Amino acid sequence: SQQGEEDPQALSIQEGENATMNCSYKTSINNLQWYRQNSGRGLVHLILIRSNEREKHSGRLRVTLDTSKKSSSLLITASRAADTASYFCATDHSGSSNTGKLIFGQGTTLQVKP
Amino acid sequence: DGGITQSPKYLFRKEGQNVTLSCEQNLNHDAMYWYRQDPGQGLRLIYYSQIVNDFQKGDIAEGYSVSREKKESFPLTVTSAQKNPTAFYLCASSRWEEQFFGPGTRLTVL
Numbered sequence: 001s002q003q004g005e006e007d008p009q010a011l012s013i014q015e016g017e018n019a020t021m022n023c024s025y026k027t028s029i030n031n032l033q034w035y036r037q038n039s040g041r042g043l044v045h046l047i048l049i050r051s052n053e054r055e056k057h058s059g060r061l062r063v064t065l066d067t068s069k070k071s072s073s074l075l076i077t078a079s080r081a082a083d084t085a086s087y088f089c090a091t092d093h094s095g096s097s098n099t100g101k102l103i104f105g106q107g108t109t110l111q112v113k114p
Numbered sequence: 115d116g117g118i119t120q121s122p123k124y125l126f127r128k129e130g131q132n133v134t135l136s137c138e139q140n141l142n143h144d145a146m147y148w149y150r151q152d153p154g155q156g157l158r159l160i161y162y163s164q165i166v167n168d169f170q171k172g173d174i175a176e177g178y179s180v181s182r183e184k185k186e187s188f189p190l191t192v193t194s195a196q197k198n199p200t201a202f203y204l205c206a207s208s209r210w211e212e213q214f215f216g217p218g219t220r221l222t223v224l
Binding site: 031040041042043044045088090092100101102103105106 | 145147149154155156157158159162164170172202204206208210211212213214215216217218220
């Protein structure tokens with residue numbers, strides 16, 4: 001299976017602290033994306049990083065990608081109670097066929113305590 | 115108001131019945147996807163379609179069927195051949211790499 005693995009599975013922090021979650025994958029990618037899911041809802045796209053990029057920022061989010069280690073990390077700085085959700089990495093392994101198919105990890109559940 | 119909608123929000127099915135989940139988008143996206151999510155798990159791809167009148171099996175297509183007769187619509191039928199259909203079903207669409215998700219349908223087999 002190409003399914004990515006995320007760690008930790010669960011993370012509990014205080015408001016204002018930083019949260020870091022990691023994603024690993026097995027085969028080469030076109031891009032890696034991070035999504036957020038509030039309980040019982042659909043997913044919302046957060047950020048995309050391409051295979052030739054090493055770091056991207058979006059607001060309080062910072063994503064890094066290390067293709068030699070086949071891993072990525074998502075950092076949420078100055079966390080808020082509203083950041084409480086599950087976070088999923090998703091990888092596009094479609095190569096030149098560009099099907100857009102994504103392989104999702106099992107997710108990290110983040111709880112931010114006020 | 116652009117977006118992707120799924121209906122119904124909750125669906126109950128008796129064993130042996132086929133049920134159809136609706137997915138509609140007005141984002142003018144070519145590609146659409148169906149995923150299944152089990153409790154505490156990530157998403158697994160059931161079927162996807164990159165263009166009208168064409169679709170491909172995903173990783174767990176057995177017991178499911180789809181159609182793509184219109185760009186806006188990608189209904190999923192859960193057949194009686196699907197042995198464990200109780201799950202949360204998510205539909206998504208995309209133009210480029212980013213996928214936009216609907217709110218999901220929770221299917222329960224009684």
